[in-house]
Amino acid sequence: MVDFALTEERQMLQDTLRRYLADRYSTETLHGILQEDEGYCRTVWSELAELGVIGALFGEAEGGFGGAGFDLAVVFEEFGRAGVVEPFLDTAVLAGGLIADLGSDGQKAIVDDVIAGSVQLAFAHGEPDSRYELSRVSAKAEMRGDAFVLNGRKAVVGNGGNAQTLVVSARSGGDVADEAGISLFLVPADAPGLSRRAYPVMGGGTAAEIVLRDVEVPSNAALGAIGEAFPAIERRAAYAIAALCAEALGAMESAKDLTVDYLRTRKQFGRPLGKFQALQHRMADMLVEIEQARSAVINAAGHLDRDRATRERQVSAAKNLIGRVGRLVAEETIQMHGGIGMTQEYGLAHLAKRMVMVDHRFGDTDHHLERFIALARV
Amino acid sequence: MDLNYTAEETAFRQEVRDFLAEHLPERLSEKVRLGKRLSKADHEEWHAVLNARGWLAGNWPAEFGGTGWNAVQRHIFEEETTLANAPRIVPFGLTMLGPVLQKFGSKEQQDRFLPKILNGEHWWCQGYSEPGAGSDLASLKTHAVRDGDDYIVNGQKTWTTLGQHANWIFCLVRTDAEAKPQEGISFLLIDMNSPGVEVRPIVLLEGTPEVNEVFFDDVRVPAANLVGTENEGWTYAKYLLTHERTNIAGVGFSNAGLANLKRIARQEQSGGRPLIDNPHFAARMAQIEIDLMAMATTNLRVIAKAAAGQAPGAESSMLKIKGTAIRQEINDLTRRAVGPYAMPFVSEALDEGYNEEPVGPDYATPAAPQYFNNRKLSIFGGSNEVQRTIISKAILEL
Ligand SMILES: Cc1cc2nc3c(=O)[nH]c(=O)nc-3n(C[C@H](O)[C@H](O)[C@H](O)COP(=O)(O)OP(=O)(O)OC[C@H]3O[C@@H](n4cnc5c(N)ncnc54)[C@H](O)[C@@H]3O)c2cc1C
Ligand SMILES: Cc1cc2nc3c(=O)[nH]c(=O)nc-3n(C[C@H](O)[C@H](O)[C@H](O)COP(=O)(O)OP(=O)(O)OC[C@H]3O[C@@H](n4cnc5c(N)ncnc54)[C@H](O)[C@@H]3O)c2cc1C
Numbered sequence: 001m002v003d004f005a006l007t008e009e010r011q012m013l014q015d016t017l018r019r020y021l022a023d024r025y026s027t028e029t030l031h032g033i034l035q036e037d038e039g040y041c042r043t044v045w046s047e048l049a050e051l052g053v054i055g056a057l058f059g060e061a062e063g064g065f066g067g068a069g070f071d072l073a074v075v076f077e078e079f080g081r082a083g084v085v086e087p088f089l090d091t092a093v094l095a096g097g098l099i100a101d102l103g104s105d106g107q108k109a110i111v112d113d114v115i116a117g118s119v120q121l122a123f124a125h126g127e128p129d130s131r132y133e134l135s136r137v138s139a140k141a142e143m144r145g146d147a148f149v150l151n152g153r154k155a156v157v158g159n160g161g162n163a164q165t166l167v168v169s170a171r172s173g174g175d176v177a178d179e180a181g182i183s184l185f186l187v188p189a190d191a192p193g194l195s196r197r198a199y200p201v202m203g204g205g206t207a208a209e210i211v212l213r214d215v216e217v218p219s220n221a222a223l224g225a226i227g228e229a230f231p232a233i234e235r236r237a238a239y240a241i242a243a244l245c246a247e248a249l250g251a252m253e254s255a256k257d258l259t260v261d262y263l264r265t266r267k268q269f270g271r272p273l274g275k276f277q278a279l280q281h282r283m284a285d286m287l288v289e290i291e292q293a294r295s296a297v298i299n300a301a302g303h304l305d306r307d308r309a310t311r312e313r314q315v316s317a318a319k320n321l322i323g324r325v326g327r328l329v330a331e332e333t334i335q336m337h338g339g340i341g342m343t344q345e346y347g348l349a350h351l352a353k354r355m356v357m358v359d360h361r362f363g364d365t366d367h368h369l370e371r372f373i374a375l376a377r378v
Numbered sequence: 379m380d381l382n383y384t385a386e387e388t389a390f391r392q393e394v395r396d397f398l399a400e401h402l403p404e405r406l407s408e409k410v411r412l413g414k415r416l417s418k419a420d421h422e423e424w425h426a427v428l429n430a431r432g433w434l435a436g437n438w439p440a441e442f443g444g445t446g447w448n449a450v451q452r453h454i455f456e457e458e459t460t461l462a463n464a465p466r467i468v469p470f471g472l473t474m475l476g477p478v479l480q481k482f483g484s485k486e487q488q489d490r491f492l493p494k495i496l497n498g499e500h501w502w503c504q505g506y507s508e509p510g511a512g513s514d515l516a517s518l519k520t521h522a523v524r525d526g527d528d529y530i531v532n533g534q535k536t537w538t539t540l541g542q543h544a545n546w547i548f549c550l551v552r553t554d555a556e557a558k559p560q561e562g563i564s565f566l567l568i569d570m571n572s573p574g575v576e577v578r579p580i581v582l583l584e585g586t587p588e589v590n591e592v593f594f595d596d597v598r599v600p601a602a603n604l605v606g607t608e609n610e611g612w613t614y615a616k617y618l619l620t621h622e623r624t625n626i627a628g629v630g631f632s633n634a635g636l637a638n639l640k641r642i643a644r645q646e647q648s649g650g651r652p653l654i655d656n657p658h659f660a661a662r663m664a665q666i667e668i669d670l671m672a673m674a675t676t677n678l679r680v681i682a683k684a685a686a687g688q689a690p691g692a693e694s695s696m697l698k699i700k701g702t703a704i705r706q707e708i709n710d711l712t713r714r715a716v717g718p719y720a721m722p723f724v725s726e727a728l729d730e731g732y733n734e735e736p737v738g739p740d741y742a743t744p745a746a747p748q749y750f751n752n753r754k755l756s757i758f759g760g761s762n763e764v765q766r767t768i769i770s771k772a773i774l775e776l
Contacts, residue, residue: 126718128738129647131646131647131648131649131717131718132717132718133648133649136649136650155718155719155738156718156719156721156722156738176650177649177650197737199722199723199724199737200722200723200724200725201721201722201723202584202720202721202722202723202746202747202750203723207721207722209737267510268512268513268514268517269513269514269517270514276763278763278766278767279763327710331706331753334583334753334757335753335756335757335761335762338512338513338757338761339507339512339536339537339589339757339758341583341753341757342582342583342753342754342757343580343581343582343583344581344582344583344584344585345580345581349583352583352750353583353584353750356713356746356749356750357720357721357746359714360713360717360718360720360721360746361718361721364714364717365714366658366659366662366714369658370658
């Protein structure tokens with residue numbers, strides 16, 4: 001029989017995280033964090049690391065105690081509920097995950113630091129013209145003597161400004177959009193020739209534009225085999241997408257709860273807004289869509305460890321659906337609040353922004369619709 | 379049935395175009411095109427340019443210093459100015475209060491206030507909504523009590539657009555607490571420099587301080603500032619709303635937005651080719667364009683009716699619902715068009731005096747902020763739910 005209940009461990013993880021965030025991540029705290037240049041709170045980061053939340057994102061072989069799709073889903077749904085902006089996706093799921101997947105024993109030492117909460121990482125992959133295409137990499141890696149020399153530009157790199165170490169993709173062979181020929185390198189952020197411009201992003205957190213000009217790294221900085229990184233990148237992107245979908249789902253749940261409370265209390269024409277059938281029906285439709293979103297998250301998270309075709313089909317389906325429902329929930333919850341929903345101060349604004357902006361990472365609704373179609377053809 | 383403009387109308391369109399080519403400052407049209415926030419001075423500059431040409435008050439009769447244009451001319455003017463990325467005309471004095479004073483104000487009020495709306499000395503804002511009175515506007519509580527030659531006003535207005543720039547506010551206030559809600563309301567003009575008026579900004583979700591709370595604490599207002607008759611304010615308020623809803627379809631904005639979207643889609647690359655050649659995206663754009671073409675004609679049908687002397691009633695509710703939905707859809711597609719570069723959000727980049735390079739392409743900077751900001755379109759000016767109720771009551775008689 002299928003079983004949709006969380007395991008005992010995951011239930012505990014969810015309870016602990018929900019309690020912590022309810023206590024420590026109020027709207028006021030969040031507004032304070034949004035003012036910070038770094039775009040995240042170091043205290044929250046280390047407290048969550050201590051609670052084992054980062055460890056839950058890695059498998060036992062890497063020193064964690066989770067790492068499966070449902071572990072990510074539990075953690076990121078809670079992040080979404082509370083509107084957490086800390087760059088766990090970038091440091092742990094993406095860059096940390098790639099190091100765990102591909103790293104040599106020496107390189108994997110970084111994963112211990114990630115789990116301990118003592119390092120910030122970023123995955124510098126997207127480029128100004130790559131849009132959402134994972135294989136479109138024009139940054140170049142050339143062998144020069146015993147070293148690799150990297151040149152290129154990386155765009156909208158999540159957490160790129162805070163990271164001490166970057167996982168950088170660059171092409172060592174093949175054409176600009178080929179899957180073959182892409183390599184990954186561990187590059188210290190202070191490497192000569194690497195410059196970055198960090199900035200805030202809509203919905204909280206930061207990203208950076210990164211320029212690599214003759215950045216030289218030793219040959220042991222290569223992560224995994226040269227020219228063969230694409231399958232690992234695609235697989236990690238799938239994990240990130242599942243996490244983003246779960247985050248959006250959490251934000252939808254909170255936005256829905258806020259709206260239900262508001263409709264119960266706000267009165268116009270002598271009645272609570274919730275008594276107007278026009279609004280009741282829209283809330284009911286939204287609820288149905290959010291349940292669909294939850295199923296899509298379960299589908300994505302539950303197939304991450306399957307063969308590529310199955311995994312990618314589920315992941316693209318989920319990202320497409322989440323993009324649609326996220327937009328619907330953001331727009332409808334704002335609308336049903338009226339003016340108050342339009343204000344920065346009220347908690348809904350942040351949730352709405354996050355669930356919409358999820359559409360702009362790792363492919364929007366349209367991208368994944370096309371991808372879903374294309375995957376069915378191969 | 380004739381879908382062509384008359385020769386005079388076509389000539390008028392050309393005249394507007396020529397004027398814009400010569401007199402619309404490029405600094406301003408660039409700001410509008412790039413979605414930057416306009417300062418008070420920007421608005422004043424554009425108003426002054428139009429006023430010098432006698433084109434500031436498009437919906438005022440000539441006797442009050444207006445253009446005396448008919449509905450078709452106003453429509454042409456709106457189309458051309460939005461397509462040229464001119465700043466919008468700040469509506470509170472010109473589109474809203476002006477017509478009310480012309481119809482219901484005293485001669486003294488007309489002489490005193492109308493010229494100052496035109497020359498920019500007075501910047502008006504709209505004091506209708508309150509924390510407890512939004513869709514149910516008639517439940518408003520701000521009250522005015524007669525005291526000799528004055529009223530004493532107490533209460534609070536909210537969501538007051540650009541109230542931070544205003545020196546005058548027109549308010550709906552309760553003057554009879556006993557009467558039925560709609561029957562105890564008066565229309566009062568209040569100098570915002572009066573003692574006891576306090577304005578506090580409200581920042582909208584994408585970071586723009588666009589609206590305000592306005593508090594009234596024992597504010598003395600000369601009784602001479604009462605428009606029309608005491609307790610008849612609801613009539614004037616509703617008259618104003620019909621004017622507020624002219625151009626509510628925003629066809630001009632949608633045309634400009636669609637043109638901008640196409641420009642972006644030609645420059646953005648997707649899978650190694652321009653986004654505009656992506657069949658899926660092209661289909662989405664086409665869908666909006668098809669809706670917009672029909673909307674333009676729906677709008678003209680209402681305008682033609684108005685030009686023939688029939689006041690648009692519930693039709694403007696249709697224009698509001700569909701017109702704002704189209705604008706919001708264009709905003710949504712623009713956000714998507716710019717891809718990952720929708721994410722960088724340097725709020726200062728939308729302000730004057732920001733001289734750094736934009737993070738991504740310049741057209742990407744305002745995409746997400748505008749998408750979020752324009753969620754307001756279906757909320758203000760009578761929410762789209764309120765408009766649906768009007769349609770079902772007034773047209774469908776349900
Ligand atoms: C193909 C088909 C198969 C059916 N099979 C069965 C069956 O097997 N067993 C059975 O018992 N019945 C069956 N029905 C009947 C069905 O349950 C009724 O048609 C239904 O309950 C609606 O009632 P009505 O037709 O009297 O319409 P009404 O109740 O008069 O409703 C008319 C319209 O108004 C809407 N409406 C009604 N009340 C409200 C409200 N309060 N708020 C908002 N909207 C409202 C309805 O949704 C509908 O669109 C079937 C109907 C159809 C069309
Ligand atoms: C950006 C912005 C600028 C504004 N500028 C001004 C201004 O300059 N001056 C001014 O006076 N006001 C202004 N407003 C206020 C605006 O007119 C109100 O926000 C609007 O009337 C809705 O009122 P509310 O916000 O109180 O929402 P509510 O009336 O509380 O409504 C909340 C939600 O419930 C829906 N609803 C309410 N009643 C019903 C019903 N019976 N049936 C179905 N649905 C219903 C509404 O449509 C809305 O979706 C502005 C608002 C915004 C957002």
